[in-house]
Amino acid sequence: MSRSQLDRPAIPAGLGADDTGCHVLHVDMDAFFASCELRTRPALQGRPVIVGSDAPRSVVLAATYEARRFGVHSAMPMSRARRLCPQAVLIEPTRGLYRAVSEEVMAILGEVTDRIEPLSLDEAFLDVAPAVRRMGRPAEIGRHIRERVRAEQGITCSVGVAATKHVAKLAGAHAKPDGLLVVPTARVLDFLHPLPVSVLWGVGERTGQSLERLGLRTVGDLARAPVETLRHSLGAALGSHLHELAWGRDPRPVEPHRLDKSIGAEETFARDLSDPVAVRAELLRLSERVASRLRRQRVVTRTVALKIRFADFTTVNRSRTLTEATDVAKDLYATAAALYDAMGIGGRRVRLVGVRAESLGPAGQQDRQLAFDEPAIGWREAEVVADEAAVRFGPDAVRPAALLRAPDRTSAAGRHPSGREPDGH
Numbered sequence: 001m002s003r004s005q006l007d008r009p010a011i012p013a014g015l016g017a018d019d020t021g022c023h024v025l026h027v028d029m030d031a032f033f034a035s036c037e038l039r040t041r042p043a044l045q046g047r048p049v050i051v052g053s054d055a056p057r058s059v060v061l062a063a064t065y066e067a068r069r070f071g072v073h074s075a076m077p078m079s080r081a082r083r084l085c086p087q088a089v090l091i092e093p094t095r096g097l098y099r100a101v102s103e104e105v106m107a108i109l110g111e112v113t114d115r116i117e118p119l120s121l122d123e124a125f126l127d128v129a130p131a132v133r134r135m136g137r138p139a140e141i142g143r144h145i146r147e148r149v150r151a152e153q154g155i156t157c158s159v160g161v162a163a164t165k166h167v168a169k170l171a172g173a174h175a176k177p178d179g180l181l182v183v184p185t186a187r188v189l190d191f192l193h194p195l196p197v198s199v200l201w202g203v204g205e206r207t208g209q210s211l212e213r214l215g216l217r218t219v220g221d222l223a224r225a226p227v228e229t230l231r232h233s234l235g236a237a238l239g240s241h242l243h244e245l246a247w248g249r250d251p252r253p254v255e256p257h258r259l260d261k262s263i264g265a266e267e268t269f270a271r272d273l274s275d276p277v278a279v280r281a282e283l284l285r286l287s288e289r290v291a292s293r294l295r296r297q298r299v300v301t302r303t304v305a306l307k308i309r310f311a312d313f314t315t316v317n318r319s320r321t322l323t324e325a326t327d328v329a330k331d332l333y334a335t336a337a338a339l340y341d342a343m344g345i346g347g348r349r350v351r352l353v354g355v356r357a358e359s360l361g362p363a364g365q366q367d368r369q370l371a372f373d374e375p376a377i378g379w380r381e382a383e384v385v386a387d388e389a390a391v392r393f394g395p396d397a398v399r400p401a402a403l404l405r406a407p408d409r410t411s412a413a414g415r416h417p418s419g420r421e422p423d424g425h
Helices: 032-038 078-084 097-110 129-135 138-153 165-175 185-192 205-213 219-224 227-234 236-246 276-296 329-343 379-393
Strands: 024-029 049-051 089-091 116-120 123-127 157-162 180-182 262-273 299-310 315-326 350-362
Touching: 024 138, 024 165, 032 049, 032 097, 049 078, 097 116, 097 123, 097 138, 097 262, 097 350, 123 165, 129 138, 138 157, 138 180, 138 262, 157 165, 165 180, 165 185, 185 219, 205 227, 219 236, 227 236, 262 276, 262 299, 276 299, 276 329, 276 350, 299 329, 315 329, 315 350, 329 350
Parallel strands: 049 089, 157 180
Antiparallel strands: 024 123, 024 157, 116 123, 262 350, 299 315, 299 350
8 A cells, every 4th residue: 555656557537437336345544553643743744754663673663645755664674764764753653542543443434334344453345235225325435434534533544446345445545545436347447457466466476476477567468368377377276366356356245243342433523512411412322323233233232431532632431331231222321421420521622422332242142121110112122113214214214302402513524424415404
């Protein structure tokens, strides 16, 4: 991903107009570690910045695109990086920051679809086929993700949209930084064939040298080569594999993790909130979202965590373990609201709130006893009906009365976090 955009073949004209059947998204944070550090150092935006230690034999952890233009890249010896770009600002890495931001980004992706395959802290594949009816076409979903990541986390990401994982990842690389590229199914070969063979998954240094000896420099060259020649030179398995990729064929599905470690939702407000009533209303809305995802993934939680970020970016986290596992929003909200009230923050300005379900387990293992005056058909059944209504009519089809006057959550880009334009109702 560190290769300069100037080194890439030009994108074919008209590419990206049709996303029909392109249900695979590759989401990749731009200069992730460096971008996380710059959130609290706005004066360094636009300048060459290197993240890493200045100790002997240290290496570059990350570099901004401004530093990459001088040839700096991750894993490079720091001494060489400083020679290439002596004017770069060096930032020591912040322990725990990158994983924390990654978890928040993955939570945003988890609200789009439960078909997520993380590749690292800063990138993931998504299969958005189940979300199209609810959120719009794949390209619209990609734009929604980019807007939310920017608004809520203060960093940017690039998104590739295609019918296969391999092409989506290449599209995301071409979209960097801070872009989105759709590769229509009918234009896959127009996109792939001008690219150097080095972009193909499975082509390392040795394989690249073998292809170079065969005179195969572009993906198109490789595609037109006899498959038997590739098998003889590279081995049967690798030769066949590269031949398939060169023709845009990649049968690998997006493979989500079997069980998330936690499920959460959070919101960054367009304007800081100081009214506790408004904050509690947002906690209720987030609890509804988290509980819905728990039920959709057929898991329950025993621990509820609350996150509050204030206007000065200081962040407080609190959690409480429940006596019984649950997937009911009413239970999550009661716990989150109690944690919030116990903080005693008064009218302090709040920038972000989050609710997270932790200590997850498969649904059906909880042994829940009804209270003396609780009806057999109760809150959970009502919320399941609301889930079904949301699938058919949208996420706002059924809402608690307390949310009819929810706080202003319109992002700086002027869009509602659902990805739809505010309708004025």
